[in-house]
Amino acid sequence: MNGRRRHLICDTLGLLLTIHVSAGDVTDRQAATDMLPDLADRFPTITKVWADGGYTGTLITWALAILHLAVTVIKRTDEITGFVVLPRRWCVERSFAWLLRSRRLVRDYERRPDSSEAMIRWSMTMLMIRRLAGPRQA
Template identity: 40%
Template sequence: MSDRKPYKSDLSDERWALIEPVISAWKADHPSPTGHQGRYEMREIVNAILYQGRTGCQWDYLPHDLPPKSAVYYYFAAWRDDVTDVKINDLLRWQVREKAGRSEDPSLVVIDTQSVHAAVNVPATTTGKDAAKKVAGRKRGVAVDVLGLVIAVTVLAASDHDNAFGTALLGQVAPIDSIKKALVDQGFKKTVVEYGAMVGIDVEIVERNPADKGTGFVPQAKRWIVEQTLGILMLFRRLVRDYESRPKSSESRVRWAMIDVIARRLTGQTTPTWRG
């Protein structure tokens, strides 16, 4: 670890110890042809990714005492493309579940979507308008367990119907044998239920209680947890608006945000709010 003044987003020794084995294994599997070990510590690369996720700064505005854009983006893109970010998220998720006395993978997932505006640099070909929420940009869909931990994530244009997200997310979680049921809201239709039946997952569309109409937001049993997770993601300014050129980068940002959240949960360290 460098002797620079730490940022609030920096990994503590305890949180780095949770992530380091995966990163070190990756580094060992990707040796430089020249034998050079690289100029920057892997911990500092991860610190830079987390800093950008929390602050939302542009690549060129990374602080000078963190590794430069060229190095940080190289690893961010590499770990996105070879799903190293998925491996880290899954490893930490399993540990949280074990700590809670649960099996490694869940039997039930809760699925929902969140529309966010897109920045001006985002290609128009990957954006659209969510007519219901009047949001022009992208929509992220997540499947979480009952602890609010992200099992799967997909990002598409905001104009895409929730059915597209439902089938994509069910396709991602279907290989997990333990998952037998999924809860979705009324935005998802029969298409998702039928696709779930094809992949062996019982999809239940949770109807709102008519008596709740006009009373504002009323949490629904079990389904509220996905709303909480989507709210937690808003602590990460890089996710408040979609800045990524590629939807796959947007998905990776969600995973890195959850890696930060889960690592803090495992070590009993809190996630600072914007005002904190």
């Protein structure tokens, strides 16, 4: 995507907890410092967060000291060759794949980050409604 990054925190089922759309030059760690306090406020029972290699560094100690969130980084080892599903990292990738089933999210039609976040929330809401409704009857 040109100039936009979507940062997503989801639960183990892949359902959206919080979203942040930012400029393309914002790193994962910078976005996490904006998202994790919101996560801790909205969901106080969450104590552990799994993340990929982009969230290493002082973010881990900051989240533990300030927010009481244990951030565990799931890293790919050099011994693995080819495609291997890493534990817990696939949850967010699967959520992004579900979101991209919405035509509006395949291309970056939205000009403002808040409207892009709204479209992502709308898409996830539609996904959850379809799951609650169950299969269609003939």
